[in-house]
Amino acid sequence: MIWRNIASNFLTLLIVILIAAAAAVAWAKHQFSGPGPSSVAQCVQVAPGASLNAVSKQLAEQGAISSSYIFRAGTDYLDKSRDLKFGSYMVSPNASMEDIVGVITAGGPSTCGTEVTLRIGVRENTMLLRDVDPGTGTYEEQARYVPGVEDKPQEIAAAEDQSDVRLRITMAEGVTSWQVVEALKAADFLAGEISDVPPEGSLAPDTYEVDKGADRSAILAEMARRQEAILTAAWESRPFGLPYETPQEALIMASIVEKETGVAEERPQVASVFVNRLERGMRLQTDPTVIYGITNGEGVLDRGIRRSELNARTAYNTYQIDGLPPTPIANPGRAAIQAALNPDTTEYVFFVADGTGGHAFARTLEEHNANVARWREIEAQRGQETDSPVQTGE
Known part of the structure; x- marks a missing residue:
């Protein structure tokens, strides 16, 4: 009789534990996939080589998620803990943890944070320092100058030395290859020599994210690779005649x-x-x-x-x-x-x-x-x- 009562009580306790566990799982799942705690857009930054543990703590500290533990557990469950992509990403107000995981593991161009951009234009080149206002999700200009004509502002010089700043090169449509080469030569955040001006027309106007000290010739090679791909695709799908x-x-x-x-x-x-x-x-x-x-x-x-x-x-x-x-x-x-x-x-x-x-x-x-x-x-x-x-x- 005693053993029967013990067994009955144990089963009752086990059922209670299972119900509680199921409720906890359901609650955690809701926390992971439901609306997040931040009422404003957040700029989420993933440093090069950052671990999931470090990213989750950072997100909790900035108020983008409610629990670093649930974030890690949910990311592991989705089998994306090893898929973090370096960059800075804007996430919408009240973004769920699941949404944030999707953003920081999908990768692609950075969409927020501080950036220094070299704009290669037809008439002039400019260096521009911009930062995203998380409240509006739009970039705001902080400083700019014309290389070779004006002195570099201190704000831009300081930003170029920051480890988390994004460096970009934006090449406008219609610039010549000589103009691109001259602009890259004048960019002191790049390295390496350029031996020859690439053939005219062979470089793709686009935005290129680069690292500080990136090789100039390698950048030109990437520009040429993209242009070749664009031209090949367009040529192969051209109409007859x-x-x-x-x-x-x-x-x-x-x-x-x-x-x-x-x-x-x-x-x-x-x-x-x-x-x-x-x-x-x-x-x-x-x-x-x-x-x-x-x-x-x-x-x-x-x-x-x-x-x-x-x-x-x-x-x-x-x-x-x-x-x-x-x-x-x-x-x-x-x-x-x-x-x-x-x-x-x-x-x-x-x-x-x-x-x-x-x-x-x-x-x-x-x-x-x-x-x-x-x-x-x-x-x-x-x-x-x-x-x-x-x-x-x-």
């Missing part, structure tokens, strides 16, 4: 499209004009190629094209030569490459600036001349008339 025999010819066209318009939506239309001209045996007659022949891609031509330069027969003067110039005239971005290989279907063979930043397109010379007259009026009103002919078709 385009007037290019090789991917290089398509890249040359993309560079012309890139330099001819700053309006993204216009790229396929601009490409259609040049494709139509090639197919009809018309000269391209585009100013950017002439300018490249003058500058060799080394800097910007801060004046109009002279009549003598338009009359000179050079390899890049498409007013004087048939077909495409021998090389690209800049590094085109993905959108320009896509436009060159997927142009709109139009009958346009002329275009000229329309005064809004875009262009007026025409099918006939009569239409084009009317558009030119309107542009000349705008030029006269602005006091900007030059000896250069209008784009494509005079």
Whole structure:
């Protein structure tokens, strides 16, 4: 009888323990997958080589999670404890522990924290220090300067020495390979020599995250790898009947499209004009190629094209030569490459600036001349008339 009571009590206790354990598991699961304690966005940083234990303690201290133990247990249960990715990531207000695990194990570009960015532009390069405001989730500029022209602000110099700061290089569409090389040479947070300027058009405009002391040649190699991948994919999916025999010819066209318009939506239309001209045996007659022949891609031509330069027969003067110039005239971005290989279907063979930043397109010379007259009026009103002919078709 005694043993029966003991057994009964033991079973009762075991049931209570199991119910309590199940309740604890359910509560922990709710804590892991339910809304988190932070009512504002949080910048979560994962240091290089950081352990799950260190990250969980950091998250608890900054109020992003309610329990470091539950966070570790949940991460282990998802089998992601070894998948932490170095970087700084913005997580939304009230993000669950499960959401945060997903963010810090997925990786990808950092989305918050302090960053120093070298922006390589067509007209100038800038170094920019930015930091994310967790309350708004937006970057706020802290300091900037033009390398080689201005002294480096102390804030940027100090930030470059911080172990958790992100260093980025952002290359704009339409810059030349010479401009990229010169910008990398002037970036004192990089290392290594550059022996040669890469072929024009071979570098992908994009944002590149780098480490302090990164090798300049390795960065150029990565830029070239990305551009090759973009061009190969676009070439392989091109429609039938385009007037290019090789991917290089398509890249040359993309560079012309890139330099001819700053309006993204216009790229396929601009490409259609040049494709139509090639197919009809018309000269391209585009100013950017002439300018490249003058500058060799080394800097910007801060004046109009002279009549003598338009009359000179050079390899890049498409007013004087048939077909495409021998090389690209800049590094085109993905959108320009896509436009060159997927142009709109139009009958346009002329275009000229329309005064809004875009262009007026025409099918006939009569239409084009009317558009030119309107542009000349705008030029006269602005006091900007030059000896250069209008784009494509005079």
